[in-house]
Amino acid sequence: MPTISDQTDLFRKKLLGKTGKISDKTLEMHLGIYAVQVRRAKELLAAVEKEDLPEEGALPGSLFRANRLDLSYCLCAARSHELYFQILGGSGAAPQGKLREWIDRDFGSLGRFLRDLRATALASDSWAWSCLDPASGRLFNLLGDPRGGLPLWGGLPLIALDMEDHAFLLDFGQDRAAYLDSLLGQIDWEAVASRLPLL
Ligand SMILES: [Fe+2]
Known part of the structure; x- marks a missing residue:
């Protein structure tokens, strides 16, 4: 079962x-x-x-x-x-392959994607996600409230960023941006890419 x-x-x-x-x-x-x-x-x-x-x-x-x-x-x-x-726990090496192509396609560049994801996470009290929307075929950066799941029906979550206090308070105090920068700098892009559907 x-x-x-x-x-x-x-x-x-x-x-x-x-x-x-x-x-x-x-x-x-x-x-x-x-x-x-x-x-x-x-x-x-x-x-x-x-x-x-x-x-x-x-x-x-x-x-x-x-x-x-x-x-x-x-x-x-x-x-x-x-x-x-x-x-978590990646080397910080930039994403490659299909994932990078889609990021560049939907956000213009990796830098722009990361700036968008960073702002989305800083605007959230709880979770921020990057996800693939199979219906439109594009990537979205979204944020949610503390009790909600991914706020997109059928969306395939690729990245989840935890912005609740317990994720950073001990190490960063109230400096959410410093925590987030550490987080974004260690995304395991291979793990992210492994979630993409096979084409
Ligand atoms: Fe958490």
Whole structure:
């Protein structure tokens, strides 16, 4: 039976000591937040599967409603964290191949794409993503609110940037821009490119 998996150990192995100014202490704390989201998603899924459907009149304000909202939140947050950890810890070498072609096509240049992504992330209180929209075929940089997932139906997320306090406060204080610059400087572009559909 398919299940929700916790990839904490895999990310720890990949990233400890390899995230530049983002300390191992922050990384461990952040992995802990992710692990709680996965565990909570599993608990909520189990609760939802066991629950009897309430009477229709009792649905607004019900535990049924709260559990489903929380399940969606925990899954979205876990997925964004998984992508964040997947694209962290790169060498900083520029993207190549199809990914670079599409960035240049949709944003004019890599520099312009990064400036757009940086501004998008700084404007966000929680997440910023770069994603491919299969419907139009182009790349978008988008931001979301703390409880939301990727705000584009069918969008394929390529990059997730976590702009919540817990991602940077310990290492950068309130200097979100310094954190973001460290983050953008260590994007693993090969990991990003591996998410593109095969053409
Ligand atoms: Fe986070």
